[in-house]
Amino acid sequence: MKDDEPEGFDLATLFAERGAERYELHARHLNHQLPRMLRTIGFDKVYERAEGAYFWDTEGNDYLDMLAGFGVMGLGRHHPVVRKALHDVLDASLADLTRFDCQPLPGLLAEKLLTHSPHLDRVFFGNSGTEAVETALKFARYATGKPRILYCAHAFHGLTAGSLSVNGENGFRDGFAPLLPDTPIALGDLDALERELKRGDVAGFVVEPIQGKGVHESPPGFLRAAQDLLHRHKALLIADEVQTGLGRTGDFYAYQHEEGVEPDLLCVAKALSGGYVPVGATLGKDWIFKKVYSSMDRVLVHSASFGSNAQAMAAGLAVLSVMEDEEIVANARLTGDLLRERLTALMGRYELLHDVRGRGLMIGIEFGRPGSLKLRSRWTMLQAARKGLFAQMIVVPLLRKHRILTQVSGDHLEVIKLIPPLTVGVKEVDRFIEAFTAVMDEAHSGGGLMWDFGKTLMKQAVGNR
Template sequence: MTDTTTQARWQEDASRHLVRNASDRLAMFTRGEGAYLWDQDGRRYLDFLGGIAVTSLGHAHPVFVDAISRQAATLAQVSNFFATPTQLELAALLKELAGAGDAGRVYFGNSGAEANEAAFKLARLHGAADRNGGSARPRILALKNAFHGRTMGTLAITGKPSMQEPFLPMIPGVEFIDSTVEALEAAIDDRVAALFVEPIKGEAGVVELPEGFLVAARELTRAHGALLIIDEIQTGAGRTGAWFAFQHSGIVPDAITVAKGIGGGFPIGALITFGDAGDLFYPGTHGSTFGGNPLGTAVATAVLREIERADLLTNATERGAQLRHAIENLGSPLIESTRGQGLLIGVSLRHPVAGAVVAAAQQHGLIVNAANDDTVRLAPALNIGDVEVDEFLDLFARALHTVADSLLLEETPTTPEDPA
């Protein structure tokens, strides 16, 4: 059977069996190891997307495999009528890493969307439950072009009208503002229950907030009695070189949401509250059958401990800087600049050809992602080293050359760097 025939077969199966909520699948992967994936024909690819910032330790890492195997042989699920040691251990660890203190609390779900759903309900509880005799807070602020999920609750706080349009009307009460301190100052008042923020807008093209925005947001929300809720789904678990991106600003939020990288590939999400925000939920206000199950929490603890043991926060910082510098010096006429923090990187292109670059990269054996028409997103495993970086630069340069050649663009020779 030819490769073409094999590809046609699985693509036909995918079209026949799967809901068409996404475009055609780009490949059929059958196994992974470290920073690499293999397709059904045995071809190897360098994975610099990492399941969209999920596989923190790469594929089939021994720590990940061992944690799943050990816990699956012990206890996988008991429901939230009961506690388990792994659940309590992970909750304590997340509080410690986030700096939530003794007053902090953790709610477990199974995804980033579930974590943000919980955060939305936390905001509503804060808006309705004014225990000091004040008026209700019906308003929730979120940022334009931010992404928080595709469920009806999280879609309501996602500032992308095109995504909302097929499902209107949205849950009311959410208002979208520009990502500027001036816009926040103009919008916030004592009727705001919460402000939702992505510290780096990953789905918008790895777009960072303006300098000082989070500090100002903390001051303004505190002054008006609103919650500051930070979505760390894509930026957490060491991705930006700190455990959570908000920590770069030196602030303390009221709540953060986490998922993706904390499980290293196992589905798990969490809401972490700080201070009095942890008292808002009470029995019956929220829940999840599988949330905080022993299997998921054991794996997440093992992943986070390995990130800590191997000092992967430092590696994310250093490799991110190394990659951005090297990418900007490839000499490709397609590259405008890079942005992001740590190992969440957006490569800004001078032409709207990100999709073509991604397709060319895959042809050359490299997996990256088009966050939008003019941005290629990178989110590799946090433990990549010189070998993976060098291979990436070679493959990415080839992909860029393929696309530039098709556009008849002239490449600029790179200038040797001054060794000093």
């Protein structure tokens, strides 16, 4: 220990003494179903360290991360520039969060963030994507004086009460009613959008340009047409770019793939801090913010205790700097195109592989009913037990046999979603394609341990009904 280091709490010692208890501690004190689920599917790994797009276990084996912490680790883990920024801001001993001053870092990050959406003017900083959506919902209601928000079926916008009200997945909503009286429409259904708008009580429409659940892209022209309809009825377009933003889809924001789209409110989070510090941001037009904060009496009408904290702001500035210096958006576009092309080329080879879709490094791989009788009977048995089990049968050997971490894209979906760090390149594409091909070969052979594991999943699914 150095002379100037404080005595007492020692994190390294704590890890050494108690780190092996991680699964037992979680089962005892946190969500007890998580370790149970991880053990059931063989995901109960012990990762000791991580860097970039890789983890390493206690035996020194490397694992390729194609999940990026659900998109949080846009730059991979422990990027040196972001690490240095956080060390620097801690060493500066700033008078942070006094609540009655104006620190420079929030203003500087807002200024930098707004350069990527020049039609927007102001930013509110919170602590997560769901808070960013909550902010947008509140601002839309207050600015328009109308109560109702429209959203899309199968959308995911967060899990707090307001964002849950615009969540299109019943599995997340069940048991938490009553929620806000908001209304779902199908992604791309302009007639339904116009029909709801004609009722005159709609404050806004919140939409993911590419839905995270299933990786479904909004149809060409839909966002621009929706924007025109909304503005005609004095309602707002709210773009949820919590997962799609900051380069994920090969442009800085996914809405920018469609010409003329300029959301009134824009939600970002996840990758903004490089995965180090919780942060969320709601960007909006000047008139909306000025209506919400219409007087000095309303200066705290919407605020967050940890919003705009120095660590989050410094990390955000470092992330945006790295994205420019290392051309992260261009890499996501080029690497994503390569990965999608190589996956698409496999569709004629595997009858269980039905679709490859997405943009940039947000890719959905969908499986479907095979044509051959032998595989069709096994597929039918899996579907009868629980839809989504075949995708899980692909995800598990990718990790256990090939040390590649992926995810099923949503409950009851036969879709795998790939959202790796935006720093991956040809080497990672080669590794994934080689592993995916081996797993699909085994699946199409009709035998082996993979289908035996499918039986285990079937029993588990039936037992949970």
